[in-house]
Amino acid sequence: MKTLKTLLVIACVISIFSCSSDDDNRNIEAPETGGGIIGNELKGDITEDSKLLASVAYTITGSVTVKEGATLTIEPGTIIRARSGRTDVFLAVERGAKIIAKGTAVDPIIFTSDASSPKAGDWGGIVIAGKAPSNKGTDVQSEVAGLLYGGTVTDDDSGELSYVIAEYTGAKINGEQEFNGISFFGVGNKTIVNNIVVSDGNDDGVEFFGGTVNVTNVFCANIGDDMFDWTEGYSGTITNAFGVRNEGFNAASNDPRGLEGDSNDSDATALPISMPTLNNVTILNLNPDVKLKAGAEIRRGTVATINNILFAAYGSAAFEDRIDTKDDKGNGTVTLTKAFAQGTVGQDKVGGEINGDVTVITDGITVPSNNTVEAKAGVGADLTAFEWANQSFVVTKQ
Template sequence: MRNFFLVAMAAFSLTACRQNDSLVESDSSFNMQSSSADYAVGCNLPVQTVAGDVGSGGVPTTWTADKIWEIDGILNVPNNVTLTIEPGTYIKAKPKSNNTPTGVLVVQKGGKLNANGTVSAPVVFTSYNLLDCEDDTKAAPGDFGGVIILGDAPINTATGTATIEGLSGSQYEYGGTNSAHNGGSLTYVRIEYGGFDLLAPNSGNEINGLTLGGVGNGTTLHHIQVSYGKDDAFEFFGGTVNASNIIAFAQDDDGFDFDNGYVGTITNALALADINSTHSQSGTAPNQVSDTNGIELDNNSTGTATTLLTHPIINGLTIVGVSSSNTLYENGIHVRRHGQLTVNDGIVVGYPRGIYVEGTGSLFTSTNFTSVFVHGFNTDAAGPDTNLIPAANRLTGAVSLPIFGLPQPFFNNWPVDLGIRNGDFFGAWTQYNNY
């Protein structure tokens, strides 16, 4: 065990004044080592294990920052219960050796989660291996289960309800008619090393970093970073919730996934890829293909048209891939199965294909196509209406980026520079290196 006393004291003095979590100084090999100064502060705190339901069985409704909270299995926030997590609090999973989900926090219909950190003291859901004060343990995707919020806002299934992906049982149902549903507030939050595959690798029944099922626009979501996830960083299953200043970093699958009739507005979103992260693939060997996108969007899994169509609006979108074409990646944006997407002020760069709109009824649109810039190593954009993006805004092959306002955007070519495209993506609350 390393002596963390000096490290912790130094980290404590830096926490309040740190303005950039060493994005530029990070090791581009991204080898997921522990432990950065953030975690050195918290690793010596006492641990309280919680299981079952918040508000019963000894599980308190307020979690304080003077201890690490360890979730054993699936922890539920039931109807009419509010869980409050104080700024600077760390949450981890209780390790399990079998294929049983652990470290999964589920806010059920009618429950609320208020996890409101600050710029200098975010709420952090992360790997237990970053909180053990040990040199020789390393964090990995799947070390933390994930955060799931369920509500009764509209979705487009035939019954108007569904059971959330990755779990089973009527208590995990979402959907309804309440567009103004309020599932609480998440602000200045990091969710790291999340994800769980309930059945088997690439089964399609996964828990994401942050899953939102039928969540309504009474819910507050801003300044949230989901990193190093085993599946998608963010997935929106229907609902009307709005979000701003959200970051998907080094995810295994998609940065942002939308389906089942999601119709909210997102302002300032960044999907930042990393070639050294794990990568989702579809099919079976030796015919597996990449399934990793900056955005994946479907109306629904069957590709049918419905009265309520999946159609998010994203104002201020930045999707940054890797520095050379790689078969581990697919599309910067993939719109399919009658899904629709509106992007205003968007940049997509660093994927084999920039934007792909696939199939009848699928649509990519903008209120100002001149505000959309797209690059693909092989194809810039393909599919209905992508030709409305001006030719001057569409690049292929090796990239010259001044027109994008991105001096050097690629994660694996340091230093990363997003130019003026900063939705507080590099504030002291963020984290891009764990070593």
């Protein structure tokens, strides 16, 4: 069941597109060698500045890669459907390329499945690579999409994602390779990322592999594994993050979590250390059939600062642990300012350091009806920031 309702946008199927760098929207033919955009089909390499139009109903039918030096611009209101049931359907942006996906609250940009009955894992997701540092090196190959990433440019610019929805992502290639909703590999802090939603994903919602990119207003609903994940020396700031698992969404890994923070899984002392800052976060479980392994697992050398977080399990839903800093590959350190817990969210598992206290409350989150959730002002994320996505919630077994 889809539990994050998006704004309905009716798109006409019009076989026009633009690949001009001056945004004149002329109707021109795609290069015979393949420019990644052929009518309303997206597949292959985009090697020159190109634009997707809201008036065209696009379908991704294979891997799409924006090559170094090219920029892909996507108009507000564009809906892009991905061919379902395959692991080679995704959108990738190479190091040195850009994506400008700048939607609006009224006309978001939507990436979704083309299936008549869509489900988590129908297609890959969005993969962006940059030149910002990773503690794995300066020419690392991404887990999926085969992109090189990493470098020394902390202020690298990969473009913009604003008011973007990605749903039914997380295609699994094998036991070691699985797409996230949106993956940031070495993405720098000149990249603009705000007001993004990942919904009904089979693996992680949003994951950062090194890099310095900052993210504001990020909502992960119904995620099979970790809602928010980082590793390899990520040092950006995440502000106003809301993760929720609805009742009825039972796709789950063996250890789904709200936050999973690693620095380096083979050397916890590798530089740069993951040192993110998170401001205003809510991790909410509404599903009594799936227990979250942890609200936050901070490990493998990570040093995280979290200001104003709420761990909440509503009714008979639960977490196994609240905060876990213990790991056999290296413990973690977390500093808390204004941390709250509501419901059955377990206790803290200390191996590393937890600096700061968690206050138990009863009113951080309330569910006045089956399709709304209300948050107490000043506790965790500001949910009003996501009203543009028309989110809904399922609570029946409480």
